[in-house]
Amino acid sequence: MLQAVGLSCRRGERRLFSDLNVKVEPGTLLAVVGENGSGKTSLLRIFSSLLPPEEGSVLWDGQDIHQLKELYAGQLTYLGHLNGIKDDLTPLENLMSATSLAGEPCSNKGAKEALEAIGLKRPIHHLPSKVLSQGQKRRVTLARLWLSTRPLWLLDEPFTSLDAASTSVVTQRLLAHVQRGGLAVLVTHQEVALPAERLQHLRLVG
């Protein structure tokens, strides 16, 4: 279970939110919504432990994530708004190096299946990533979700530049994840098509 207790966050002079309490139970997805600049990404970065909160703490199964450190990182798949895609590597190489770095190395076959699951066909697997479109690059990043066995997923606007078909494929994947008892926190501007009992909203006002 992921829990935020009394979180507050300041970026520069501006206070983004204060005394924020939220709880994400296993099997549910928290959709963080709000205007641009309301602190959604900052909240996600606090959840990921990249950004220390000004006040308050984030608890994973009751323990502070800044004390768990690497143990917490082992529970987590974080996909930020940057893709982390190397233009000079092929989608296959990008995916395999990202998963091996994350400590979940996958086989060549597994990586190909993940890319196909998200709609990237075989010829694309071996092109340099610089020739891909934004949406295709995004899909290479998101293919990691098909290889991740981590319980907690933190995704920053995963649907940006995706077409309708890919959006629904990713949503299906999210549903499968929460149905297995996983947790997910999503920053998004779109409606997430999940059953209401699996979905929780958090609206940030700037």
Place this chain on the structure above:
Amino acid sequence: MNRSSMWEAVSGIVKRDLLLAMRRRSDAAMSVFFLVIVASLFPLGVGPEPAVLRTIGPGVLWVAALLACLLSLSRVFTADYVDGALEQMVLVPQPLAVLVAGKVFAHWLISGLPVVLLSPLLGLQFGLDGAPLGVLVLSLLLGTPTLSMIGAIGAALVLGVRGSGLLVALLVLPLYVPVLSFGAGAVTGSMAGIGGEANLSLLGASLVLSLFLAPWATAAAIRIALE
């Protein structure tokens, strides 16, 4: 977290960086060419007097190696910072310092090792031969990893800063002074017949110290940059 998965993550980083360097050979070649050109300008500039060349040789070659290292430093983390790969590196179940050490090792393989391998050839331009030439190669072999290690701290500190190339030079060059004086001193000592062992030992000690401390300092700087 176990040892094999840590090894897997580190070797994965080294392999990826080497693969990237292979795809962008011109980047890696640039700092090597820079070294060759700088080292070749001096004999042309100061004239062909063998005694003068032998005197300035060790210092010039070491300064050139140091500048070549500096030139490639900005590439160590910048690309990863811009495209988000650095965030992923921080959020893995391995200690960041160990991954940083892997990245610095890859940087050394790409930009430091060629310098070591080319140095005998460049040494000949300055009339170095025999034992001093051997000491030059050995001193660079011990010294260039130290340069990469120390440089990585500077490169991590200036992440996200505009005009970081010059800033990193200002930060790192003073820290390079001991390595430079030990390295050039070893070669000069060997030429003077007193042997370079003392300075080589000091270079070795600097390497061990930087291997031990620099990854932690670099990791801390990266975390700050990503906040």
